[in-house]
Amino acid sequence: MPDFKAPLRDLRFVLHEVFDAPALWARLPALADSVDADTADAILEEAAKVTSQLIAPLNRSGDEEGAQWHAGRVTTPSGFKQAYATYIEGGWVGLSGNAGFGGMGMPKMLAVQFEEMLYGANSSFALYSALSSGACLALDAHASETLKNLYLPPMYEGRWAGSMCLTEAHAGTDLGLIRTRAEPQADGSYQITGSKMFITGGDQDLTENIVHLVLAKLPDAPAGPKGISLFVVPKVLVNPDGSLGAANAVGCGSIEHKMGIKASATCVMNFDGASGWLVGEENKGLAAMFTMMNYERLSIGIQGIGCAEASYQSAVAYARERLQSRSPTGAMAPGKVADPIIVHPDVRRMLLTMKAMTEGGRAFASYVGQQLDLAKFSDDIGERESAQDLVALLTPVAKAFFTDTGLESCIHGQQVFGGHGYIREWGQEQLVRDVRIAQIYEGTNGIQALDLLGRKVLADKGLALRQFTGEIRRFAARPDAPYATQLLDAVQRLEDISDWLQDRAATNRNEVGAASVEYLHLFGYVAYAWLWARMAQVAGQKRSEDDSFYGAKIATADFYIHRLLPRILSLEQSIRAGSASLYGLSAEQF
Numbered sequence: 166m167p168d169f170k171a172p173l174r175d176l177r178f179v180l181h182e183v184f185d186a187p188a189l190w191a192r193l194p195a196l197a198d199s200v201d202a203d204t205a206d207a208i209l210e211e212a213a214k215v216t217s218q219l220i221a222p223l224n225r226s227g228d229e230e231g232a233q234w235h236a237g238r239v240t241t242p243s244g245f246k247q248a249y250a251t252y253i254e255g256g257w258v259g260l261s262g263n264a265g266f267g268g269m270g271m272p273k274m275l276a277v278q279f280e281e282m283l284y285g286a287n288s289s290f291a292l293y294s295a296l297s298s299g300a301c302l303a304l305d306a307h308a309s310e311t312l313k314n315l316y317l318p319p320m321y322e323g324r325w326a327g328s329m330c331l332t333e334a335h336a337g338t339d340l341g342l343i344r345t346r347a348e349p350q351a352d353g354s355y356q357i358t359g360s361k362m363f364i365t366g367g368d369q370d371l372t373e374n375i376v377h378l379v380l381a382k383l384p385d386a387p388a389g390p391k392g393i394s395l396f397v398v399p400k401v402l403v404n405p406d407g408s409l410g411a412a413n414a415v416g417c418g419s420i421e422h423k424m425g426i427k428a429s430a431t432c433v434m435n436f437d438g439a440s441g442w443l444v445g446e447e448n449k450g451l452a453a454m455f456t457m458m459n460y461e462r463l464s465i466g467i468q469g470i471g472c473a474e475a476s477y478q479s480a481v482a483y484a485r486e487r488l489q490s491r492s493p494t495g496a497m498a499p500g501k502v503a504d505p506i507i508v509h510p511d512v513r514r515m516l517l518t519m520k521a522m523t524e525g526g527r528a529f530a531s532y533v534g535q536q537l538d539l540a541k542f543s544d545d546i547g548e549r550e551s552a553q554d555l556v557a558l559l560t561p562v563a564k565a566f567f568t569d570t571g572l573e574s575c576i577h578g579q580q581v582f583g584g585h586g587y588i589r590e591w592g593q594e595q596l597v598r599d600v601r602i603a604q605i606y607e608g609t610n611g612i613q614a615l616d617l618l619g620r621k622v623l624a625d626k627g628l629a630l631r632q633f634t635g636e637i638r639r640f641a642a643r644p645d646a647p648y649a650t651q652l653l654d655a656v657q658r659l660e661d662i663s664d665w666l667q668d669r670a671a672t673n674r675n676e677v678g679a680a681s682v683e684y685l686h687l688f689g690y691v692a693y694a695w696l697w698a699r700m701a702q703v704a705g706q707k708r709s710e711d712d713s714f715y716g717a718k719i720a721t722a723d724f725y726i727h728r729l730l731p732r733i734l735s736l737e738q739s740i741r742a743g744s745a746s747l748y749g750l751s752a753e754q755f
């Protein structure tokens with residue numbers, strides 16, 4: 166199995182050449198003094214070392230050994246503890262965290278690139294800190310100063326981890342059904358009682374403490390999602406001076422045996438009258454939790470890109486070496502018994518699909534990162550708000566499209582290996598198993614699609630959508646924009662189908678759910694077309710500097726525009742067929 170190598174050159178291309186991130190940072194007062202092109206490069210280089218040399222080597226052994234549960238305690242696979250200790254010394258958990266509480270205050274654009282490397286190296290390992298970073302964000306945005314001062318510094322340091330406790334056996338997508346209760350206590354704390362399942366990193370042996378963010382209901386809470394509150398519930402109680410006290414009444418009942426991410430502990434968590442503290446306002450917990458969930462949604466999307474990149478790296482190496490049959494146009498390696506399979510059109514189709522989707526996703530993730538930076542750091546309120554609107558619109562696309570195409574890419578990677586992709590030795594089957602969960606957790610991709618079409622496009626009357634398509638149109642209008650005709654056609658189709666759905670949904674709400682997954686994919690393909698056109702435009706200007714690198718960008722853009730973008734035609738037709746055929750069968754007839 167080839168070693169995972171962080172794709173530094175490609176990451177830098179996106180950061181510096183496509184988005185010119187350092188120019189943006191220079192004009193944002195909160196970032197101007199803390200980060201520039203050199204700092205960013207140094208961070209990415211160090212990140213590449215940590216992920217490729219420290220964390221990637223534990224990916225296979227972690228999968229084989231898995232997380233273990235014994236007598237209420239979880240142990241992570243061999244090597245995880247030592248690697249985690251080294252990892253946190255680098256401050257990676259708090260990379261884009263609030264510097265006022267010990268985070269490094271770096272831009273999100275850098276953090277998304279780091280996360281891609283981390284997931285590409287080892288998805289299970291990545292999850293232990295991904296949840297911590299998200300929990301910190303929710304606490305920073307909604308908790309009292311006292312809670313922030315107590316919890317954030319050790320969490321950013323990585324000495325304590327975070328978890329996200331939403332799901333219960335009978336309440337997954339529909340969190341309004343949760344039964345975990347919170348009883349107010351005289352001292353202002355709450356007693357939390359209930360059982361949560363599928364909690365990633367609910368227990369582990371990597372950190373001194375685990376800070377659970379738990380959704381629960383107060384005794385007089387209204388029914389449904391409007392009656393949910395958010396609590397911080399530490400595994401070990403925290404004294405007012407920040408030192409650790411007695412164990413809280415929180416236990417890990419068991420861990421799940423599952424298809425992939427086997428080194429990540431997926432826990433049943435029991436809260437037996439545990440002490441908790443309210444985060445934000447009573448009954449407004451779901452909104453507060455969304456700060457964490459939105460962070461995690463982008464992060465989990467990036468899991469799709471990271472796994473696809475790892476799969477691509479091995480598939481290319483294999484396709485160059487594996488000798489089978491001759492090229493249809495005559496022998497390419499006449500001195501060998503057969504040609505390497507990279508000569509065959511179908512193998513090239515698979516590799517290019519992987520490359521085009523992974524690099525398109527990488528650019529899209531950085532674009533969302535850029536909007537998150539603007540939403541957080543711009544001193545122009547109009548710019549902040551419009552960036553926030555774009556983030557809200559694009560987050561469900563990022564989560565679902567990155568992971569749907571991430572699985573598609575990993576399956577292509579496996580297919581390039583033929584039968585050798587199905588066996589353990591080459592690592593492709595693990596990537597297929599590991600990436601699959603990303604379509605399910607953090608809200609299934611079906612739910613992301615409903616969020617995009619129902620809430621972010623239709624309920625918004627297409628305002629944020631027009632903001633996004635306006636940006637694409639402005640790019641296509643530039644005299645040097647490549648693929649302007651295809652881009653304008655694609656963006657027109659996205660706008661037209663959105664308007665058509667607005668009308669249809671007014672008379673039949675089933676039209677939204679019937680169209681939503683295809684709509685999200687259509688949206689994703691159009692967005693990637695814009696990003697590929699941008700990448701091709703930059704590459705065109707620089708081709709003479711490095712024909713191999715920039716020429717490959719241009720050729721991949723060409724492949725994307727001519728071979729992948731046309732998928733929107735069938736998606737559009739399918740959407741226009743409407744919901745009627747979905748209701749042709751009664752439940753008994755299935």
Ligand SMILES: Cc1cc2nc3c(=O)[nH]c(=O)nc-3n(C[C@H](O)[C@H](O)[C@H](O)COP(=O)(O)OP(=O)(O)OC[C@H]3O[C@@H](n4cnc5c(N)ncnc54)[C@H](O)[C@@H]3O)c2cc1C
Binds near residue numbers: 336364431608609
């Ligand atoms: C490995 C793993 C790790 C996880 N980590 C965490 C964690 O850290 N914290 C946490 O709280 N949870 C976690 N989860 C739970 C995960 O987020 C849920 O499994 C997921 O949100 C779906 O919920 P569910 O499994 O109950 O499926 P259900 O909600 O029962 O959904 C079943 C199917 O019905 C569809 N569906 C449901 N409602 C609708 C609707 N209104 N419209 C259309 N389709 C619908 C869904 O899309 C899905 O296809 C994890 C799960 C796994 C497997």
